[in-house]
Amino acid sequence: MHKIAIALFGSRVSPRFDCAPGFRVVELDNGTINSSREVYTENFNAAQRISKLRELGVSTLICGGIDMFSAGQLDHHGVKIYSWITGEAQDALECLLQGKLQPGFMLAAGGRCCGRWRFRQGRGTGPGSGFGNSRGGGRRKGWYNP
Amino acid sequence: MKQQKHDDRDIILDSIADGVFTVDGHWIITSFNRAAERITGVKRVQAIGQKCFDVFRADICQTACALKHSIETGNEIIDRRINILNDQGQTVPISISTAVLRDKNGRVVGGAETFRDLSDIELLRQEIRGRYTFEDIISQNHDIHQLFEILPDIAASESTVLIEGPTGSGKEIFARAIHNLSPRKKNKFIAVNCGALPDSLLESELFGYVKGAFTDARTDKPGRFALAQGGTLFLDEIGDVSPSVQVKLLRVLQEKQYEPLGGTTTQKADVRIIAATNKNLQQLTSLGRFRDDLYYRLNIVKISLPSLAQRRDDIVLLAEHFIRKFNVKKGKHIEGISAKAIAILMKHDFPGNIRELENIIEHAFVLCRGKEIRPEHLPLELAGNIDSGHLMEVKSINIMRDQNEAGIIKNILLKHSGKRSAVAAELGINKSTLWRKMKKYEISYPPDDQTEQ
Numbered sequence: 001m002h003k004i005a006i007a008l009f010g011s012r013v014s015p016r017f018d019c020a021p022g023f024r025v026v027e028l029d030n031g032t033i034n035s036s037r038e039v040y041t042e043n044f045n046a047a048q049r050i051s052k053l054r055e056l057g058v059s060t061l062i063c064g065g066i067d068m069f070s071a072g073q074l075d076h077h078g079v080k081i082y083s084w085i086t087g088e089a090q091d092a093l094e095c096l097l098q099g100k101l102q103p104g105f106m107l108a109a110g111g112r113c114c115g116r117w118r119f120r121q122g123r124g125t126g127p128g129s130g131f132g133n134s135r136g137g138g139r140r141k142g143w144y145n146p
Numbered sequence: 147m148k149q150q151k152h153d154d155r156d157i158i159l160d161s162i163a164d165g166v167f168t169v170d171g172h173w174i175i176t177s178f179n180r181a182a183e184r185i186t187g188v189k190r191v192q193a194i195g196q197k198c199f200d201v202f203r204a205d206i207c208q209t210a211c212a213l214k215h216s217i218e219t220g221n222e223i224i225d226r227r228i229n230i231l232n233d234q235g236q237t238v239p240i241s242i243s244t245a246v247l248r249d250k251n252g253r254v255v256g257g258a259e260t261f262r263d264l265s266d267i268e269l270l271r272q273e274i275r276g277r278y279t280f281e282d283i284i285s286q287n288h289d290i291h292q293l294f295e296i297l298p299d300i301a302a303s304e305s306t307v308l309i310e311g312p313t314g315s316g317k318e319i320f321a322r323a324i325h326n327l328s329p330r331k332k333n334k335f336i337a338v339n340c341g342a343l344p345d346s347l348l349e350s351e352l353f354g355y356v357k358g359a360f361t362d363a364r365t366d367k368p369g370r371f372a373l374a375q376g377g378t379l380f381l382d383e384i385g386d387v388s389p390s391v392q393v394k395l396l397r398v399l400q401e402k403q404y405e406p407l408g409g410t411t412t413q414k415a416d417v418r419i420i421a422a423t424n425k426n427l428q429q430l431t432s433l434g435r436f437r438d439d440l441y442y443r444l445n446i447v448k449i450s451l452p453s454l455a456q457r458r459d460d461i462v463l464l465a466e467h468f469i470r471k472f473n474v475k476k477g478k479h480i481e482g483i484s485a486k487a488i489a490i491l492m493k494h495d496f497p498g499n500i501r502e503l504e505n506i507i508e509h510a511f512v513l514c515r516g517k518e519i520r521p522e523h524l525p526l527e528l529a530g531n532i533d534s535g536h537l538m539e540v541k542s543i544n545i546m547r548d549q550n551e552a553g554i555i556k557n558i559l560l561k562h563s564g565k566r567s568a569v570a571a572e573l574g575i576n577k578s579t580l581w582r583k584m585k586k587y588e589i590s591y592p593p594d595d596q597t598e599q
Contacts, residue, residue: 015203016231046281047298065203065231069281069294076291086200102576106196117233118192 002028004096005053006089007063008038013085013092015064018046024089025056031097046070053079062092062101084117165240165261168247169198169213176256185240185263187233202259203231204242213257216244220254227264239264266474273471280323283316284467287457293320293449300447301327306399308384308444309422311451314501317422318380320449325378330418333377336370340391341383348391350407359408371404371415378418384444385425385436392437399443419444454496454503461491464500468507469519476511483510483519490521494528552587555580564591 006013007020014020021042027034039056041049050073053061059079066074066083074081085092087107095101095111108114155177159166165182167175178193178201186193188201199207205228206212212223223244229237240261247256272278280297283290300307301324309317318337325335343351350359354369370379381387387395398404399419403412421444430436454461465483473480483491487510496502510523555569562568570580584590 009199009208012197015199015207016205018231019205019208021208047294064200066235067231067237067281068235071235072286072291073294076288076295086196115192118189 001034002060003056003058004028004060004062004093005039005056005058006093007061008089009064011088011090013062013064013087013089015086017061017063017066017070017083018049020049020063023053024093025058026093028097047073050074050077060096062089062096086117087111162260165263166258167193167198167202168256168258170256171217171254173198173213175201182261185232185238185261186230198259204228204240205230212242212244213259216246217254217257220246222246230261239268269471269474278319278322279326280320283319283323284463285457285460286463287452287460289452290457290460293451297324298327300324300449302329303447304418305446306418306444307420307447307449308427309420309449309451310427311422311424311449312453312499313424314499315424315451315453316500317424317451318382320451321378321380321420321422324420325380325418328378328418330377334374335378335380336374337380337382338370339382341386345388345391348387349394352391353394353404353406355407356409359406363408366406369406371398371417372406372413374417376416378420381419381421383423384421385423385427385430389437392440396437396440396443399440454499458492461503462488464503465491465507468504472508472511478511478514479517480511480514480519481517484521486521487519487524490524490528551583552589555583555587555589559589559591 004026005023006026007017008014008022008024009020022038022040024036024038026036039052041052044052046067046069050070053074054077060082061074061079062082062085064084064086066081071081071083082092082096082101082103082105084104085101085107087105088109088111091107091109091111092101092105095105095107095113100113102113102116104116105113106115106117156179159177159179160181162179163181165185166177166179167182168177170176175193175196175198178188178190180190182188182193183190186201186203193201198213199211212226212228216222223242225241225243227239227241229239232238240263242259242261244260245258246254247258249255272282280294283294285291297320307321307324309320311317321337322335325331338348338351340348350367350369352369352371354367354372355363356366357363381395394404398415398417402415404415405412427436427441427445431438431441454464462483465488469480469482472478491503491506498505506525506528507519509525510519513523514520555573558569558572562572566577566580570577573580575583
């Protein structure tokens, strides 16, 4: 059993983990969706959100931007984070189930990846950046160079 | 002609010091100036064509969008304070102003938002007020994150807290974070350094005195317990308190009441105590230098802070934080710290912990005239720590890592007969990253020696 949470803003992935009014929590059994429900987190602070996700047994999170504190805490608890995702939540979920989703994906209609976020010089919170899915990125140029 | 118009508009927008972006009626960004790039960390080429909330990531985007309000009501918003999340996962305080864009017929075609970075002002304000939350504590260390997990529960309780940790390890910041997270946060946080005051003075400082209690006591003076009423009293260096003050503190903790010096009326103490020490209190009790009944009263919830040497993974993060802080305080624009200077810091033991690191960065700020802190800007005793052998070591580790990586790429290329997409998938990187790494390590497929044959 594997639980995925997607930070929601309407039907889209919420641009901010700490401000998302709710999460869609999907339960997977052998790679197929077993159940799906929405959890409301309006007025929750970052710590309360993290404890809610832990309480629900979430092991993977799809979200837009995420602050360093939340990313560090979730990483500490072994939650795999796909951050800086933009687009429809359903598309992001399907992309993840197909094994194609990567942090920083810009999703167009139909779940097609139409680009990746490129940030300025310095540490991002993307892969290999010191927080989130992998550690030790440290200082380097933008974490994605096409 | 249209392109020329766009170029002119971009030149004008880029000359503005504040961030500016415009959106059409579908919240799609149509222009994004240079200052907006700097504040958000998102490049213009990426921002244009995206939904504004996916780029701007403000705390109000999802609940009370200011631009939406302006477009719907026609009312402009001026200087509203909000925060955004930048590309580095940092919350940036800004002030925004909005305006409605209309075509020549007066029809609303979109909106414009200007925003100003308030990080510098907020940083100074926070320094002055000392209003730290635990989200302001900078760490990626496992032990500290374990503390973060229990901190909200500790804060919510009314229990006395004992913080143990070496000097300069951030005990007061943790105490402030607990206070600011607790139900007492609207009341005062009062800090007393018990080790800095002689015995008689400490007593009057803590409990206050009444007029005539001693020569020169011409008026009543409230003590720190009275000042912290309803709030939190932070007793730093509690291990240095004399036995007579220990007895008085024990009474306050037990009975929640005390008498000011020379006073006859008992005062109620509605104060939460957070005590801190860099000594081992348990050891002091066994030596008879600290009352064990007071120790057990204080030691209801104990937090042990690691030294900086035990959380070396935070050195770079903390150094970058202090660089940001001193850039604001000293009006400099230092961008970072060189790899060699970091290597020196990583080798240092930091007996003075985070405070020592802060002082080292401040020292470097005095000497650094460029954009990067280098080994020669560090204090001499520190720069003397590093020998060429260590630098060689750091260098050889990098070479070893590169050789390893190159070897792995070569093997996987052979395994997949040079199919780049399969290799990238196995390595968990994308094809362009693979291409860059192959170029860096001068790897070709089929291998050059094979082609020659």
